Amino acid sequence: MRAGTAARVLAAVAGVAMFAVTVRYAVLRSIDVRPAVWVRWWVTAAVVHDVVVAPAAIAVGWLVVRFAPRWLKAPLQTALLLSAVIVAVSWPALRGYGRMPSNPTYLPRDYAGGLTLTLAVVWIACAGWAAARLVRRRQAAPLGPSVAAAPR
Amino acid sequence: MAVRLRWPEPPPAVRRWLPEPGEPIAPPATSSKLHDDRIAARLGIALAVTFTVCFLTGLWSHVQQDPPTWLAIPARPAGLYRITQGVHVITGLAAIPLLLAKLWAVWPRFVQWPPFRTVREALWRAALLPLVGGSLFLLGTGTANIAGWYPWKFDFRKAHFAASWLTMGGLLIHVAAVAGITAAALRRSLKEDDATDGRLSRRGFLGVVGAAAGVVTVTTAGATVRPLRALSVLATRDPGSGPQGVPVNRSAADAGTRGVDLGAYRLRVEGRVATPLVLTYDEVLAMSTRTASLPITCVEGWSASADWRGVPLRDLLRRAGAEPGAEVVLSSLEQRGAYRTSKVGQDHAADADTLLATHLDGQPLDPDHGFPLRLIAPNRPGVLQTKWVTTVEVR
Structure with a gap:
């Protein structure tokens, strides 16, 4: 316990020391780092994420588990999570933000096509999974076909 | 440490939406069992590892460009920088789903009331702004940089370097604050009290986050891992293209x-x-x-x-x-x-x-x-x- 506490105090002190390194570097290289602009960017990133992005993701997840039928919930959660991540990562390429007419080796691929293909694989796989769950549910239904026909 | 702070009580209509600050994480009104310390702990460890890998490979890249006088950069092995920088970018991209999932899992703590009750909790929460802001900054600016996109008015490399120290400093303080909770969360089974009602289970959720990291890797790593080139349809560069x-x-x-x-x-x-x-x-x-x-x-x-x-x-x-x-x-x-x-x-x-x-x-x-x-x-x-x-x- 004592050793654990010492290690934690040491880690926290090292963390504060790294903040000091950050401040020193940002001040010494202020022409390049532009500390005021730099701080605004990461504070904005944290605030936008915590106030907009995370609540929106939680709201979408809530709608899925509240309204989707049982057999669809997990596959739909999976497809949405994967899609959100893939779109976020490929966004700059998809929009062609870094494209340079003088240098076609930046963003050389067809990103709309690549994204469509990737999302198609994800959604087809999840649709297959959902269909399998639905079939299993129907097979497992103890009563006649009239009841099993209404999966919920 | 024993000092306990007193906070005003919000009106009951507001209060019932705000989780308690206790441990483990209290789920918000959605009552999802995925907002859970056991998930946060596992994702946290994965992030600590990936961010440390990115930090060390990033430092290595930085000293090549700004070599300190005491360090002689070796010429061998010839492919070393190719590996370290490939690892840096691949690991950073794979960390994106890990970070988003982790922040999603612990989000109830963002709106908990009271925000903190002890000095330890206050320090923990104060270190979250540089940790979360710095993490998002690093992964966001890195993703834009590999696409050649610079929508800001600072020097990318130096701002990215500064943010890496900020983030790792925040991470060390965070680890110091949550080591106990994490150890306790890892001892508890993921399966315990995990009735899903058709939803993703905890293990299923972690599996999907891992799959997201895998999809991101496969669709981008071909920029340096040649055999993946045909699958890397989202890679911002293509090693076979160009004059x-x-x-x-x-x-x-x-x-x-x-x-x-x-x-x-x-x-x-x-x-x-x-x-x-x-x-x-x-x-x-x-x-x-x-x-x-x-x-x-x-x-x-x-x-x-x-x-x-x-x-x-x-x-x-x-x-x-x-x-x-x-x-x-x-x-x-x-x-x-x-x-x-x-x-x-x-x-x-x-x-x-x-x-x-x-x-x-x-x-x-x-x-x-x-x-x-x-x-x-x-x-x-x-x-x-x-x-x-x-x-x-x-x-």
């Missing part, structure tokens, strides 16, 4: 070095040398050459191997009578640009494979690859493989 099948970061058009007049072109070797040299392109071609198979590795994570032919830098230095162990600075025909000159350290200057190359895969260099002459050296970031070389200054 002579090799990508370019700064084109001759952008550098203003298209259509070099070979009649006027001279390679100068000057500075602390016994006999300064002034060579025409033909005189350089007439020297004995060497072919080396070396990767060109960009700081943005792509890499491509090629066979380069040219004059070893050390042969030129010897011919000019430079002292062994001298430091060399190369200058480009390019008039402007942050990487117009580059320093070649002792180890690189002495390496047989450090070439002033004239040919790429048997053909004269394309203007975009630095015609008439470019530096190509083992274990070196692409931005320091100076193109359109015209001066070799010995210091």
Whole structure:
């Protein structure tokens, strides 16, 4: 316990020391780092994420588990999570933000096509999974076909 | 530590939406069992590992470009920088789903009331702004950078470097604050109290987050992992594209070095040398050459191997009578640009494979690859493989 506490105090002190390194570097290289602009960017990133992005993701997840039928919930959660991540990562390429007419080796691929293909694989796989769950549910239904026909 | 702070009680209509600050995480009104310490702990460890890998590989890349006086960058192994920088970008991209999932899982703590009750909780929460803001900044600016997108008014490399210290500092403080909760959460089974009602289970959720990291890796890593090239449909660079099948970061058009007049072109070797040299392109071609198979590795994570032919830098230095162990600075025909000159350290200057190359895969260099002459050296970031070389200054 004592050793654990010492290690934690040491880690926290090292963390504060790294903040000091950050401040020193940002001040010494202020022409390049532009500390005021730099701080605004990461504070904005944290605030936008915590106030907009995370609540929106939680709201979408809530709608899925509240309204989707049982057999669809997990596959739909999976497809949405994967899609959100893939779109976020490929966004700059998809929009062609870094494209340079003088240098076609930046963003050389067809990103709309690549994204469509990737999302198609994800959604087809999840649709297959959902269909399998639905079939299993129907097979497992103890009563006649009239009841099993209404999966919920 | 025992000091307990008193907070005003919000109206009941508001209060019932705000989780308690206790441990484990109290779920919000959605009552999802995925907002859970056991998930947060596992994702937290994965993030601590990936961020540490990114930090160390990033530091390595940084010191190559801003070498401290006490550190001599080795020229060998030749492919080292290709591996470290590939790992840096691949790991950073794979960390994106891990970070988003972790922040999602612990989000109820963001709206808990009261925000903190003890000094330990106050420190923990205070370190979250640099940790969360810095993490999002690093992964966001890195993702934009590999696409060549710079929507900000700071220098990417230096701002990214500053944010890495900020984030790792926040991470250390965070680890100190949550080590106990994490250890306790890891001891509890993921399966316990996990009735899903058709939803993702905790293990299922972690599996999907891992799958997201896998999809991101497969669809992007082909920028440096050649066998994945066909699957990497979202990679921002393609190692097989470009003039002579090799990508370019700064084109001759952008550098203003298209259509070099070979009649006027001279390679100068000057500075602390016994006999300064002034060579025409033909005189350089007439020297004995060497072919080396070396990767060109960009700081943005792509890499491509090629066979380069040219004059070893050390042969030129010897011919000019430079002292062994001298430091060399190369200058480009390019008039402007942050990487117009580059320093070649002792180890690189002495390496047989450090070439002033004239040919790429048997053909004269394309203007975009630095015609008439470019530096190509083992274990070196692409931005320091100076193109359109015209001066070799010995210091």
